[in-house]
Amino acid sequence: MSGSASIGGLASGLDTVSIVNQLMQLEAVPQSRMQTRVSTEQRAVNAMQTLNSRLASLATTAADLAKPTAWSKLTATSSLKDVTVTVGASAAAGAFSVQVDRTALxxxxxxxxxxxxxxxxxxxxxxxxxxxxxxxxxxxxxxxxxxxxxxxxxxxxxxxxxxxxxxxxxxxxxxxxxxxxxxxxxxxxxxxxxxxxxxxxxxxxxxxxxxxxVGRDAQVTVGGGIVATSATNTFKDLVPGVDITLGAAATGLADIELKLDPAATIRSVKSAVDAINSVLTEIDSLTSYNPATKAKGMLAGDSSVRELRGRLLDTVFPTDGTSLSTLGIQTDKNGRLVLDEAKLSEAYKADPDAVQRRLTADGTGFLDRVAEVATAASDKATGTLTQAITGRTSTIERLNDGIEAWDLRLELRRTALTRQFTALETALSQMNSQSSWLAGQISSLASSSGS
Incomplete structure (x- = not known):
């Protein structure tokens, strides 16, 4: 604000302060438009950041599931309740027997x-x-x-x-x-x-x-006559990736079986499908438009986000021309993925290696392609969505710089207007004084002439 004194309306009777404020409102219209755009751009950035987080999470989920270790899901059973089995990532399906010779003391x-x-x-x-x-x-x-x-x-x-x-x-x-x-x-x-x-x-x-x-080591005999000992009741990696633990009362022969767990595999695939649908739902919300109400999502005009949705859905169509519907994975009429768990379970039981290849093979597997699309959008350095966020953030910074410049410009304009109206009031006051003086002089002359 200007430091100039204001004598608004003293001589003219006008509310010059109100006039200046109204003029300043008109002067500030461009700045208000910039502030509105900053608010809109910031909401768009927030929406993109939320979507980017979902995509990054999807990329991690899909990439983890595409790893071979994610498919080494085995269940272990023991015929003796006092002999428990823990299965690691390096374990392979199979069966063997363990005779408990003695427990550790x-x-x-x-x-x-x-x-x-x-x-x-x-x-x-x-x-x-x-x-x-x-x-x-x-x-x-x-x-x-x-x-x-x-x-x-x-x-x-x-x-x-x-x-x-x-x-x-x-x-x-x-x-x-x-x-x-x-x-x-x-x-x-x-x-x-x-x-x-x-x-x-x-x-x-x-x-x-x-x-x-006397303290003693635990001892078991595996198969026909392979003896193994352990200072504790746990035999680490008794066979690769498999730990055997003896209860204090363990005795006798335990039959151990390691077999693939289709249910665990189906849960993993379902988690990926759910994550993809979550991203698709987010995109639909952000790009939606209702012709009746004219309501639209925050990113309704962003074609790159709509293209991202298409690329995610395209991952369900293998490049070799086959269909994932035989594995129970397909799209519905709403543009979402659906998983037929029974069909996937049946296919996995019939040929687990073939299912794994179709879902995880480099460049062609469903999960690998999902990870590729999600990473291409959300990568911290090169992601398309990341770069869009960076671009909009730069726009916000430029707009804020412009708004700040307008603050100075408006302050100078208010000072100028205040000075102009102050000068007007001063001039009118002087004119009023001169008018009163002249009127007095004329009145005096008239009195003199009459006498």
Whole structure:
């Protein structure tokens, strides 16, 4: 706004402030049009960004499903409930038997002497954990009580790899509760063995010595006589891509079967079809036009978006002239994809490799072509939709620069108009003053003549 003083209407009686404001409204019409276009362009950019996100998600979904690992979907069954099977991506269909010879056990010591839990001097103040695998022994400091030893063994900071429990076994003659110490390795396997001794001499047993349950590895026999062992009850990659886990009570012969899972494959294909239809629905909404109401979508005039819809639908028509309808995939009258899950399941069971090729083959497979179309539109650097967003964003920036320039131009125009009307009022005021003076002079002359 101008710093010039305004004396609107003082001499003329006109509301010059209102006149200036109305003139400024007319001057600001071009700027208002630019602001309206910025708002429209921004809504279009927002719509394109939403569509671009859907396309990027579709590209990822289709590309992932086109990978060979996505089709290695197997279900695993075991004839023993205590033998479970986990299938990885590298597993292949097949069957084999597993005889459970033994499960893995931890190393455990059950000490002979029963003592009071807080009775002092019942255990050494320094107890040595001697691991029998040749590693360096570990000395624990205690307060000379069973409680102190249990606490030291179980303290995470000591990282003993053991767990200790005091088990109440009765009371002595004076009625004091008596406890025996049980210590067990956290890990299972033959290498989990250890002893507890008085650290003072490194040889004397504590608490009257202990009976020992020796740790052991789990063992299974696969097929006719292939023996496998594991320090835990899980056999990693017992066969490529297949882990076998034994329950604590597992025993006997387990028949393992790995077979293709058509249901999982159908779910994957359906997820891709649903993602494509989601994009098509979004495009239809953005490019729609209702002749009756004249209502139209945000991108109704954008031919590139309509062309993108056509390219997505064209992916269902293989370039080799075959039809995906034999796999249950086709278009309906509304321009959407439909999936006949029963037909796809039947085709997959009959020839899974052929179905996989028709859906995933480089350049010709349905999912590969969907990924190609979606990526061509949404790629962060070269995508057609991405570039359109960039172009519209640049237009918005230019318009905002123009709007800012108009702010200065309008401010200068308001200052000029204000000065003009102020000058007018000043001139009229001076003229009114001169008119009053002249009238007074004439009146004086008339009076003089009459006398």
């Amino acid at each position: 931890s190393h455990r010591l059950e000490h002979a002497s029963a003592v009071g839990y807080d009775a002092p001097g019942t255990v050494p103040t320094s107890v040595r954990i001697d691991r029998l695998d040749g590693t360096v022994a570990q000395d624990l400091t205690t307060d000379g009580t069973l409680r102190g030893l249990v606490t030291a063994i179980n303290d995470p900071a000591n990282k003993t790899g053991l767990r200790a429990t005091a088990v109440r076994v009765g009371a002595d003659a004076s009625g004091q509760d008596q406890f025996r110490l049980v210590v067990e390795s956290v890990a299972t396997g033959a290498s989990s063995d250890f002893t507890l001794r008085d650290a003072a001499d490194g040889t004397s047993p504590i608490l009257g010595g202990a009976s020992t349950r």
